[in-house]
Amino acid sequence: xxxxxxxxxxxxxxxxxxxxxxxxxxxxxxxxxxxxxxxxxxxxxxxxxxxxxxxxxxxxxxxxxxxxxxxxxxxxxxxxxxxxxxxxxxxxxxxxxxxxxxxxxxxxxxxxxxxxxxxxxxxxxxxxxxxxxxxxxxxxxxxxxxxxxxxxxxxxxxxxxxxxxxxxxxxxxxxxxxxxxxxxxxxxxxxxxxxxxxxxxxxxxxxxxxxxxxxxxxxxxxxxxxxxxxxxxxxxxxxxxxxxxxxxxxxxxxxxxxxxxxxxxxxxxxxxxxxxxxxxxxxxxxxxxxxxxxxxxxxxxxxxxxxxxxxxxxxxxxxxxxxxxxxxxxxxxxxxxxxxx
Numbered sequence: 001x002x003x004x005x006x007x008x009x010x011x012x013x014x015x016x017x018x019x020x021x022x023x024x025x026x027x028x029x030x031x032x033x034x035x036x037x038x039x040x041x042x043x044x045x046x047x048x049x050x051x052x053x054x055x056x057x058x059x060x061x062x063x064x065x066x067x068x069x070x071x072x073x074x075x076x077x078x079x080x081x082x083x084x085x086x087x088x089x090x091x092x093x094x095x096x097x098x099x100x101x102x103x104x105x106x107x108x109x110x111x112x113x114x115x116x117x118x119x120x121x122x123x124x125x126x127x128x129x130x131x132x133x134x135x136x137x138x139x140x141x142x143x144x145x146x147x148x149x150x151x152x153x154x155x156x157x158x159x160x161x162x163x164x165x166x167x168x169x170x171x172x173x174x175x176x177x178x179x180x181x182x183x184x185x186x187x188x189x190x191x192x193x194x195x196x197x198x199x200x201x202x203x204x205x206x207x208x209x210x211x212x213x214x215x216x217x218x219x220x221x222x223x224x225x226x227x228x229x230x231x232x233x234x235x236x237x238x239x240x241x242x243x244x245x246x247x248x249x250x251x252x253x254x255x256x257x258x259x260x261x262x263x264x265x266x267x268x269x270x271x272x273x274x275x276x277x278x279x280x281x282x283x284x285x286x287x288x289x290x291x292x293x294x295x296x297x298x299x300x301x302x303x304x305x306x307x308x309x310x311x312x313x314x315x316x317x318x319x320x321x322x323x324x325x326x327x328x329x330x331x332x333x334x335x336x337x338x339x340x341x
Contacts, residue, residue, distance in 0.1 A: 001035040001068045001107075004340050005061045005099075007054045012281055013309045014145075017136035019160040019186035020049070026281045027054040030312070031061060031099040032340050033068065033107050040107025041313070041333055043289075044095035045253045045280040045304075050233065052095045052253075060096035064089045068100075073111070076119060079104045083259045094234065094256040101257025102289045102331070110330035116292045117325070120262060125325035125332075128294045131156040131180060131301040132321050134171065142167055146174050152321035154178045156208075156301060163190045165198055172202045182208035185230055188215065196222035206274075208249065219244035227276060235260045238267045247274025249301070252289055253282075261293045269296075279304035284315030288331040291316050291323050312336045 009027045016023045031042040046052035067089055071082060083101055090096045109119045117125035131154040134145050149155055155177045157168055168181060181199060187210040196207065206225040211218060213231040225246035232241060232248035234255050241248060248268060250261050261277070268275040277293045279286060282304035294300040305311045306318045315333040316323040326332030 001033045004032040012307050019184045029057045031103045033103040040103040042099035042103030043285040044099040045282045046095045057096045060090045060093045073108045097256035098253045106330040128291045128323040132303045156180045159183045161186045179204045183210045185212040196224045216242035235264045249276040249278045274298045284313040288315040
């Protein structure tokens with residue numbers, strides 16, 4: 001297989017803010033695998049919180065060229081075996097592993113004339129209802145965002161150290177949507193029990209990652225379910241999740257792609273956990289892969305491409321909080337002209 005790797009700066013339509021960062025641009029890495037006249041595509045959205053950079057991802061993928069050149073794919077078992085073999089070259093970068101894994105799934109599904117959803121689950125892809133995220137916002141920004149999300153079925157609201165209820169009240173007064181609140185580890189100085197009661201009164205469905213991972217054991221029993229994100233990075237974390245967590249958020253770029261994500265879904269369901277698939281700021285390439293995993297999860301937070309103003313891929317169609325699958329095989333994605341040399 002021939003390997004081409006490029007990076008591209010992507011820009012959200014508005015500055016995207018969470019408790020620990022403000023983003024006006026990200027640089028993601030895109031991979032193309034070509035063999036037998038077929039191209040498969042992958043993406044990594046490196047995040048410094050997990051020790052990943054676009055330079056590091058690009059370098060790791062370049063180091064895998066010799067491994068991939070003689071590769072022949074005929075089955076999902078071949079992808080799984082390649083995933084294990086590639087990790088010896090790509091470690092410690094799960095983001096690089098993700099980009100390669102997506103491209104392998106895309107290539108094989110295209111060769112088989114199937115969607116990745118059919119290849120992974122033996123069922124055609126169905127539309128996916130996703131959360132749309134409201135980042136930390138001023139009062140004027142919040143009003144604009146809520147108006148933009150009118151009629152959307154699910155909304156996730158980011159919170160910070162202040163843990164203010166005002167944004168949640170503002171959103172709840174203006175929409176019947178299912179609401180969730182994501183603290184991104186910021187609520188270390190908050191009365192979690194009292195806050196959870198207040199959020200339950202506002203009909204919030206769940207809280208995501210209230211404390212940093214090292215403080216998981218300090219999360220008390222709350223009036224709302226708690227979902228792990230930063231505390232559940234790879235599949236090895238699933239059976240070790242602390243008791244307060246009712247579920248966890250899978251992000252493909254954290255765990256290493258579709259291959260381990262499928263195992264995380266199965267393990268989470270066996271443990272009776274609520275399973276979500278989420279995203280970073282990502283193009284339609286990674287979102288399509290997340291949508292394939294979302295065929296078997298309880299929740300999806302896959303608005304990363306919708307938040308961008310310069311998505312370099314076409315893929316699943318986002319319509320007012322619903323992702324609709326394309327009819328094309330593979331991930332159903334295509335790069336814009338000129339993305340790859």
